Amino acid sequence: MSKISVAFFGAAVLYALTGMCLGIFMGTTGDHSLSPVHAHINLLGWATLALMGTFYGLAGAQTPTRLAWTNFVVSNLGNLISLPLLALLLKGDTSVAPIMGAGEVLLVLGMLIFGVSILSVARKPALA
Ligand code: HEM
Numbered sequence: 113m114s115k116i117s118v119a120f121f122g123a124a125v126l127y128a129l130t131g132m133c134l135g136i137f138m139g140t141t142g143d144h145s146l147s148p149v150h151a152h153i154n155l156l157g158w159a160t161l162a163l164m165g166t167f168y169g170l171a172g173a174q175t176p177t178r179l180a181w182t183n184f185v186v187s188n189l190g191n192l193i194s195l196p197l198l199a200l201l202l203k204g205d206t207s208v209a210p211i212m213g214a215g216e217v218l219l220v221l222g223m224l225i226f227g228v229s230i231l232s233v234a235r236k237p238a239l240a
């Protein structure tokens with residue numbers, strides 16, 4: 113399997129472990145105030161990155177490597193900026209909102225780059 117695919121899955125597992133631990137914390141304490149953080153660590157971290165890794169795994173040798181690594185860096189930066197700041201925002205620190213917004217822009221940009229990667233693969237001649 114390609115390095116880019118392994119990187120996406122490796123990162124996805126780290127988000128899943130973090131999101132699950134937060135879920136267990138919420139379940140045991142009864143404090144669900146960080147539920148949106150838990151949901152999005154799992155959905156933007158685990159689910160989204162694992163789907164992207166799956167696509168690059170399937171694309172194999174047709175993967176546009178530079179675009180795929182840019183996708184990896186931008187999507188992870190978006191997660192690492194926006195998710196901890198969402199936690200701070202939910203705990204009452206509204207001053208983080210603009211930087212969190214910048215993280216969200218990176219998340220959208222990462223998804224756009226992923227879309228461009230898909231188009232790039234689609235334009236290559238199909239392998240047997
Ligand atoms: C050990 C694993 C997990 C535990 C213990 C756990 C626990 C929880 C808890 C306690 C809540 C709050 C429920 C509420 O406030 O009503 C929650 C919400 C949620 N969880 Fe998990 N979770 C786990 C894994 C996952 C995974 C893997 C995903 C997604 C791939 C996920 C997605 C969500 C979503 C989307 C919500 C929000 C639901 C809503 O707002 O209605 N969780 N989880």
Ligand code: HEM
Binds near residue numbers: 149151159216
């Ligand atoms: C830039 C990306 C995203 C932003 C800014 C965003 C924003 C939001 C917001 C503001 C809410 C309402 C939270 C609340 O009512 O407390 C929400 C809920 C939700 N979002 Fe997202 N979202 C994003 C990406 C995603 C993705 C990629 C998925 C699924 C793969 C997803 C799944 C959900 C679910 C299941 C809920 C309901 C659970 C909850 O209330 O916590 N979101 N999102």
